[in-house]
Amino acid sequence: MKLEICSFSGTKIVPGRGMRFVRSDGKSFIFFSKKCYSLFDNKKNPRKIAWTQFYRRIHKKNEDAFIKKKKTRRVQKYQRGIEGASIEQIKARRQQKPEVRQQLREEAIKELKARKQQKEEQRKKLSQQKKKVSKDTKVAQKISNREKKKMQKSQNRGKVSQQSGKRY
Template identity: 35%
Template sequence: MRVETCHFCSRPVYPSKGITFVRNDAKMFRFCRSKCHKNFKMKRQPRKLKWTKTHRAMHGKEMIVDSSLLLSQFAKRRNVPVKYDRNLVAATLKAMERVEEIRQRRERVFTKRRLAGKLAREKQRLEDRKTVAEGEHLIRKELRDMEERNIPLEAAKVTGKVLGEEKVRQKKKARILVDGGVEEQMDVD
């Protein structure tokens, strides 16, 4: 059973599933679903769509070793049968173990790098708390001044209410005269 990859989003396309598009120059394109086919027909770039593997790989969301290695190179077809050889099998098993070890190490580095942002945010938050603790006397002074002016604490918060007296605006009609003067008329509510 040959499992192809979608030309657009790099998902697996199983036999008898998806859409095959053959261009006039006999190049075949396999798509996993109509969404990929429609986006291909609209000439959209998979690198610019966040849900494709190429976008995720380019922006550091997928486990990929090198940006020059694209996803198609990982899953190359190897259909040539090889004769059984004990030494070859032993070397292959050793190589598989080594590859697995390298993959796990890279995953650890990848997760550390992804979590570094979270650690930086936590560090910044601690620094902010420290700054607030150092300037707490200023905040207390501000609160004391507000109490002395008899401004309630609820009013000091940004709640959309106006502090102090509220003046009602009235529209005034005015007419501009030819000689440059202004003639005021009655107030309009």
């Protein structure tokens, strides 16, 4: 059973009761009684008529009928693993003594420093090798460029350019 609500007073209307009014713009209104319809037709404001639900709601009459008790949601705290570490690993780390933690940190720092040093040494070696190779390749490129130019000149001798008609 679908209950409808009066467009003027806000009271519930059971099926088979009330009257429906459709305005020329197509909007439909349903009224509980002839009294509601006539007040609506006379353009009375339902907020100013004491017996309507709108008035009662605004002036806080019979609040318990309108307001339901709100349920408060309680957030449940839940611990879970982080990427790369399970819950057991996290709990084990929390239970470690501060001295052990400090020792582990120092070891990790030493390891990082050693890795950085190795990387720097490798970079230095590579840069020295590149310098040697780059000098050799530059000399070789200069020689090959000279030879290419000589070959082009020798091939172009005797040819007539199509644009100007002159010999090279």
